[in-house]
Amino acid sequence: MYQQNGEEIFVIDGHVHLWDATEENIDHRGGEEFIQCFYDYHTTFTPEDRQWDLDEYRKYGPDRMVDDLFATAAADMAIFQPTYLTDFYTEGFNTTEQNAELAAEYPERFVLNGTFDPRDGDEGLEYLDELHDKYDIPGVKLYTAEWRGDSKGWRLDDEEAFEFLEKCLELGIENIHAHKGPTIRPLNRDAFDVGDIDDAASSFPELNFIVEHVGLPRLDDFCWIGTQESNVYGGLAVAAPFAQNRPGKFSEILSELLWWLGEDRVLFGSDYAIWNPDWLVEEVLEAELTQEHRAEYGVEWDVETKKKVMGENIADLYDIDIEAKRETFRNDDISQEFGLEDHYASGDPAPADD
Amino acid sequence: MTTHDSDGPALPSPPTRAAVRDRLDRVTDPELDRSIVTLEYIDAIAIEGRRVRIDLTLPTAWCSPAFAWMMAIDARDEIESLASVGNAHITLHEHMHEAEINRGVNENLSFTEAFPDADDDVEAVRRELDEKARVARQYDAVQTLLEAGLDPDTIIELRGNDFETAERAESTGTSDTNETIAVYASDRSFAVTVPATPIERYLEKARETDLVTSTDDILFRTPEGEPIDPGSFDLVHRRGRLAQVNMSGQGGICDGLRKAREARGI
Structure with missing residues (x-):
């Protein structure tokens, strides 16, 4: 939990990965380009003294991940968002199965999401069933720009995609995280396009559509869709680290999001290991909206808003009881390992909001 | 600022660097709506008589091929619009599709000729x-x-x-x-x-x-093109305003990536 002015802010990192981009796992030049591109993002928005070298970035392993997320209680919980990329990486880049091992070790701390790809047809539907049976996944991460054989991508408003969304509904997989941000290989097809969220979200009002990276570089389209579809949410991964070296820009983007979507529909995510919550959470929570933006947009980045964006909003989507978690964390494996018992025991529990 | 047609009769003098830069300055990164000169995408301008060579690097190897294509052909067309230029040769570097783009732009192909498996035209x-x-x-x-x-x-x-x-x-x-x-x-x-x-x-x-x-x-x-209701x-x-924030936000990302890439010397 982050302590600020006597308040405790419970942090659920809504977007983390455990990936393997070692050279042995790369079987397409796209795999090397992909990790290099990720690394550019890492160095661009990470303070110099917190940057990793490329080798440790290729594969950091579960111990380091747990340490980075939880050792200083930078995050209290985290949600795994898989990225398969099986055309680029022999064993996949960051699959549900790979994430599952660590998630199973600390089930109180991690939420494990799955994925689907409508181009897999019936096999894909079966795989979704399997993920549900095996891991009881509460959500999926979707990568519409993923390259699969000759295909350069797919859309969430395709007929085939709707079949999978039907299936999610049937299985009670309610949280649909779509990567709508920096992408890979769409030739002239506009894979940044968030337009497909619109139809999917209005056709499946029971599902929650979390647009990861708030549609950047299509923030405008995303916000406009968000004003019309109340089940559309914005995931801050990529936008968050602007707080560190482009504070004015961060202030502006956050103001836009709070104005268009409101404080209940913006969700924090670090995109670990692109960025590390061990410094990012503090940067985001210590960031301020500029005077001009507060006047222009009439929004605030105050402690109530921070609590919602950093944890409460995601907790609502994933039925996480923050108070019960705080109780649990007074004595769970992680707290014992890092000596955090007092951290979770201290202070009066904040009154529940609802 | 503006360039004038040469009034010399037989042998037009070669274009000046300033004239070439001015033409390039009119080419925008379509996603950011900012000049590719301001964005520092131009690595080099070489003038050899009536022939102009441009070297160009975009912030990421992943930059949409369609966007890269637009910038490359716009640069070519702007420079070739100078009467003093016979031919502009564009070389895009460090891009996943540089081979297709360089060939297409310098051989005057269309986008779909340069990318046979592209679904649509770039327009x-x-x-x-x-x-x-x-x-x-x-x-x-x-x-x-x-x-x-x-x-x-x-x-x-x-x-x-x-x-x-x-x-x-x-x-x-x-x-x-x-x-x-x-x-x-x-x-x-x-x-x-x-x-x-x-x-x-x-x-x-x-x-x-x-x-x-x-x-x-x-x-x-309105963004949809209709007159605005009061x-x-x-x-x-x-x-x-939102459209601006989007563009400048993306500009911040591109600019950061370019600097990161330069710092690594690739």
Whole structure:
């Protein structure tokens, strides 16, 4: 939990990965380009003294991940968002199965999401069933720009995609995280396009559509869709680290999001290991909206808003009881390992909001 | 600023660097609506007689091939529009599709010839980005008019023939940025003078997107291209602001990636 002015802010990192981009796992030049591109993002928005070298970035392993997320209680919980990329990486880049091992070790701390790809047809539907049976996944991460054989991508408003969304509904997989941000290989097809969220979200009002990276570089389209579809949410991964070296820009983007979507529909995510919550959470929570933006947009980045964006909003989507978690964390494996018992025991529990 | 056709008879003198740069400055990154010169995408300009070679690197190898294509052909076409240039040769570096793009641009192929497995032509993408650029530029133009004291009801009714380029500010005012333009509002009952640049930048995109084709067309529109209903003026204006925030946000990302890449020496 982050302590600020006597308040405790419970942090659920809504977007983390455990990936393997070692050279042995790369079987397409796209795999090397992909990790290099990720690394550019890492160095661009990470303070110099917190940057990793490329080798440790290729594969950091579960111990380091747990340490980075939880050792200083930078995050209290985290949600795994898989990225398969099986055309680029022999064993996949960051699959549900790979994430599952660590998630199973600390089930109180991690939420494990799955994925689907409508181009897999019936096999894909079966795989979704399997993920549900095996891991009881509460959500999926979707990568519409993923390259699969000759295909350069797919859309969430395709007929085939709707079949999978039907299936999610049937299985009670309610949280649909779509990567709508920096992408890979769409030739002239506009894979940044968030337009497909619109139809999917209005056709499946029971599902929650979390647009990861708030549609950047299509923030405008995303916000406009968000004003019309109340089940559309914005995931801050990529936008968050602007707080560190482009504070004015961060202030502006956050103001836009709070104005268009409101404080209940913006969700924090670090995109670990692109960025590390061990410094990012503090940067985001210590960031301020500029005077001009507060006047222009009439929004605030105050402690109530921070609590919602950093944890409460995601907790609502994933039925996480923050108070019960705080109780649990007074004595769970992680707290014992890092000596955090007092951290979770201290202070009066904040009154529940609802 | 502007370049003139050479008036030498037989052997036109080679283009100047300044003239080439000026032409390149008109090429925008379609996603950011900013000049590729300002964005520092140009690595080198080499002039060999009537032949001009341009080296170009974009912020990431992943930059959309369609965007990369647009910048490369726009650079070629702008430079070749100089009478003193016979041929412009463009070399894009460090891009996942540099081979296809360089071949296509220098052999005058179309996008679909250069990328046989592309689904569509690049024009639809270009159009969409031009429309976004128009919306973002409208924000500046409308903001300029609001600051000059015009009210929303007046602004949404303005047409091209309500604007008249004012006399250049006397003596010193020769730079474009100091130019002003007069707006005649409310059946020409009064006029205000405003900086010309935001208005002209807007008009350029409004014409490119075919929203304004005659001097009698309503100038300012919703992002969907419709005239603005008085009740939705504020919302439309906010959407213009949002389009700007989006572009400059993406600009921040691209700029950061470019610096990271340079720092690693690749």
